[in-house]
Amino acid sequence: MIPPHEFRLSHFQAMVIFALVVSVAFGFLSRRGSYQRARYILWSFILFLLIGVGIGWAMYPFSH
Amino acid sequence: MPDEVPISETSGAAVPVAQSSSPYVAPAGDHRRGDALALTIAAAAWFLPGLGHALLKMWGRALVCFSTVALLVILGAGMRGNIFSRSGEDAFAKLGYVADLGVGSFYFVARALETNGPDVSHANGDYGTRLLATAGVLNMLAALHAYEVTRARKA
Numbered sequence: 001m002i003p004p005h006e007f008r009l010s011h012f013q014a015m016v017i018f019a020l021v022v023s024v025a026f027g028f029l030s031r032r033g034s035y036q037r038a039r040y041i042l043w044s045f046i047l048f049l050l051i052g053v054g055i056g057w058a059m060y061p062f063s064h
Numbered sequence: 065m066p067d068e069v070p071i072s073e074t075s076g077a078a079v080p081v082a083q084s085s086s087p088y089v090a091p092a093g094d095h096r097r098g099d100a101l102a103l104t105i106a107a108a109a110w111f112l113p114g115l116g117h118a119l120l121k122m123w124g125r126a127l128v129c130f131s132t133v134a135l136l137v138i139l140g141a142g143m144r145g146n147i148f149s150r151s152g153e154d155a156f157a158k159l160g161y162v163a164d165l166g167v168g169s170f171y172f173v174a175r176a177l178e179t180n181g182p183d184v185s186h187a188n189g190d191y192g193t194r195l196l197a198t199a200g201v202l203n204m205l206a207a208l209h210a211y212e213v214t215r216a217r218k219a
Contacts, residue, residue, distance in 0.1 A: 005138075005177070006142055006143070006144065006180075007139055007142040007143050007188075008188055009143065009188065009191065014143075014191040014194075014195070017139065018194070018195065021132045021135055021136055022132075022198065022202065024128060024132060025128060025129065025205075025206070028124060028125050028128040028129075029125065029128075029205065029206060
């Protein structure tokens, strides 16, 4: 039997992990060469975070 | 990275390399063999994340596919996300099942890890459901990439 492990993450932590993992996978699948990959990973990671936070702020007025 | 292998080397001698400028026209038998090989590689990539790229000797991509999908599955199951079953009652549950199936054999790993069952009454479980679906879709994308590489359409 595998012991249960529970992770408790905040919304922001979950978003950062999601953005990082997906960016790394996209970077490795779509680019060749370390420099190109690093650039793509960094760029898509930043965009994921900025767009996520942006959408969060855009929805803020509707929650009040 | 060690996976910087030319396409013609990764795809094997039996697979025709699509080059518009080349006068070589592959016989129909070669195309069929290439299709069968590409489908086998894609099925392997779907069944065990990273296996398709490993068979193509793209070690970096294989390692990244395996570790990213594994991390998302472990996190998603650990956050008690919903692992959809075949008996979904609405379209979203059915779509979720398709996405979850995308992780291949890791679907059963996720089920084994989630001994306490899903808990989507809290936001944490909801995020876990998304991470599990992301793992499935990411693995399907990787399997499609391995298929395209074998067909020599992609670098």
